Amino acid sequence: MSERISRRKMFGLGAAGVAAAGAGVVAVRAGSGGAVATSASVAATSDAVPFYGEHQAGIVTPAQDRLHFVSFDVTTEKKAELAELLQEWTAAAARMTQGGEAGAFGAVGGIPEAPPDDTGEALGLPASGLTLTVGFGESLFDDRFGLAARRPAALAPLPKFPGDALLPEISGGDICVQACAHDPQVAVHAIRNLARIGFGRVSVRWSQLGFGRTSSTSRAQATPRNLMGFKDGTNNLKLEDAKLLREQLWVAPGDGQDWMAGGSYLVTRKIRMMIETWDRTSLLEQEQIFGRNKGEGAPLGKKAEFDPIDFVAKDAAGEPVVKADAHVRLAHPSSNGGAHLLRRGYNYVDGSDGLGRLDAGLFFMAYQRDPRRQFVPVQLSLARKDSLNEYIKHVSSGLFACPGGVKDAGDYWGRALFS
Numbered sequence: 455m456s457e458r459i460s461r462r463k464m465f466g467l468g469a470a471g472v473a474a475a476g477a478g479v480v481a482v483r484a485g486s487g488g489a490v491a492t493s494a495s496v497a498a499t500s501d502a503v504p505f506y507g508e509h510q511a512g513i514v515t516p517a518q519d520r521l522h523f524v525s526f527d528v529t530t531e532k533k534a535e536l537a538e539l540l541q542e543w544t545a546a547a548a549r550m551t552q553g554g555e556a557g558a559f560g561a562v563g564g565i566p567e568a569p570p571d572d573t574g575e576a577l578g579l580p581a582s583g584l585t586l587t588v589g590f591g592e593s594l595f596d597d598r599f600g601l602a603a604r605r606p607a608a609l610a611p612l613p614k615f616p617g618d619a620l621l622p623e624i625s626g627g628d629i630c631v632q633a634c635a636h637d638p639q640v641a642v643h644a645i646r647n648l649a650r651i652g653f654g655r656v657s658v659r660w661s662q663l664g665f666g667r668t669s670s671t672s673r674a675q676a677t678p679r680n681l682m683g684f685k686d687g688t689n690n691l692k693l694e695d696a697k698l699l700r701e702q703l704w705v706a707p708g709d710g711q712d713w714m715a716g717g718s719y720l721v722t723r724k725i726r727m728m729i730e731t732w733d734r735t736s737l738l739e740q741e742q743i744f745g746r747n748k749g750e751g752a753p754l755g756k757k758a759e760f761d762p763i764d765f766v767a768k769d770a771a772g773e774p775v776v777k778a779d780a781h782v783r784l785a786h787p788s789s790n791g792g793a794h795l796l797r798r799g800y801n802y803v804d805g806s807d808g809l810g811r812l813d814a815g816l817f818f819m820a821y822q823r824d825p826r827r828q829f830v831p832v833q834l835s836l837a838r839k840d841s842l843n844e845y846i847k848h849v850s851s852g853l854f855a856c857p858g859g860v861k862d863a864g865d866y867w868g869r870a871l872f873s
C-alpha cells in the first residue's frame with residue numbers, strides 16, 4: 455500500500471485554524487515529484503506565510519519570486535451566491551497558503567466517481583511562501599448586487615493618462631486575486647483552483663504571470679532588477695517603515711467606507727517595454743533616464759544605492775545631475791505632495807509579438823491608502839514628462855479595493871462588505 459500523507463503534513467507546516475477536515479485523507483506520495491528541499495535557500499522559501507491577521511498577507515510580505523495574478527468577472531447575479539463563493543475561496547486559500555490542498559478530500563482522497571476537489575499539480579510541493587490577496591474592482595459596485603452605496607470614493611475609475619494604450623480585455627474586472635509564491639507551480643495551482651471553485655459564478659477575465667519580483671518590500675531583501683537591467687525597489691515603502699505604512703499604505707477607520715479599514719488599494723499596470731530599442735541605447739542615456747547608475751543603483755553623483763538623491767546638484771555645464779525628466783525625480787515623493795507607493799511589481803515575458811520582438815515588460819503593482827492622492831498624481835507627472843516614456847507603453851490597468859485581513863476561521867474575504 456502506498457504511503458499517504460497530506461501535502462501539509464508532509465512538510466510539517468500545519469497551522470491551527472486551517473481546516474483540518476480531510477487531513478490524512480488527502481493524498482500525496484512521500485518522495486513523489488521534485489518538491490524535496492535540496493539546499494538551505496530552498497528550505498527557507500518553502501515556509502508558509504500566516505493567512506489570518508489584521509491585514510491581508512501579500513502586501514508587506516517580503517515579495518516572493520513569482521506571481522500569478524487573475525481578474526475575474528462575476529457571472530452570477532445572486533449576491534448570496536457571490537458571498538458563498540467568497541467563503542469557499544477563503545477556506546481554500548487558508549488551506550493552500552499553509553501547504554494544504556484546496557479541498558477537504560484533495561486530488562486523490564475523494565470518491566472515484568466525483569471530480570477531485572484539488573487539481574493535483576501541487577501535490578508534494580511545500581507552501582512555498584504562497585500568499586493570496588483579494589481585491590474588489592469598481593465594476594462590482596454597480597447595481598447587480600446592491601453594493602453601489604458601499605463603493606469607496608477612492609475606488610473611482612482612474613483618469614486616462616497621456617500615452618495610455620489600454621486594452622479593455624486585459625483591464626479592470628470585478629474581483630482580483632494576487633497569488634505570490636517562490637514556486638510558480640504553487641502560485642498557478644492556487645489561482646487555478648480558485649477559478650475551478652468559482653465555476654458558474656465567476657469567469658476569468660484576464661490573468662498575468664510574473665517572475666523575478668521587481669521590488670523589495672523589506673530591508674532584509676536585496677533589491678532585484680527589472681528587464682531594463684536596473685535595480686528596482688530601492689526607494690520603496692518597506693515592511694520596516696511602520697509610521698509611513700500607517701500614513702500611506704493602510705486605510706484607516708474614518709477614511710471612507712468602514713469595510714475597507716485595515717485594507718489598501720491596489721493599482722495594476724501592465725507596462726510593455728520596447729526592450730529592443732532600449733538595448734540599443736547608450737549606458738549614459740539609460741542612467742540619465744532613471745537618474746541612477748546601472749551597476750550599484752546609486753543616485754547619479756552618489757556612490758551607494760541607498761545614498762539620498764541630490765536633486766539640486768549641477769554638473770560642470772550647470773545642468774542638473776539628475777535631469778528634470780529623470781524617472782526618479784518625477785516619481786519622488788518630493789515632486790508629488792509627499793505621496794509614497796508600496797510597489798510590488800514583477801517582470802513578464804509573454805512570448806513574442808509576431809514582429810520579431812519579445813513581448814516583455816513590467817507588471818507594475820502598487821498598494822496605497824488612496825490612489826487619488828498617490829498613484830494618480832505620480833502617474834500624471836510621469837506620463838507628461840518621464841524620459842522613460844519613449845521605451846514603454848501602458849497596455850492594461852486595474853484598480854482594486856483590497857479589504858483588511860481575514861481575522862480567523864469564522865471570517866471570510868469581504869465579510870464586512872457583504873454582511
Ligand SMILES: C=CC1=C(C)c2cc3[nH]c(cc4nc(cc5[nH]c(cc1n2)c(C)c5CCC(=O)O)C(CCC(=O)O)=C4C)c(C)c3C=C
Nearest residue numbers: 680684685686687688689725782785786787816832833846
Ligand atoms: C506611477 C508610478 C510608477 C510607474 C508606473 C513606474 C514605472 C516604472 N518604473 C521603472 C523603474 C524604476 N522605478 C524607480 C523608482 C520609482 N518608480 C516609482 C513609480 C513608478 N514607476 C516610484 C515612486 C519610484 C521611487 C522614486 C523615489 O522615491 O526615488 C527606479 C529606481 C529605483 C527605485 O527606487 O526603485 C527604477 C529603476 C520602470 C522600468 C517602469 C515601467 C516600465
Ligand SMILES: [Fe+2]
Nearest residue numbers: 686781782785
Ligand atoms: Fe518606477
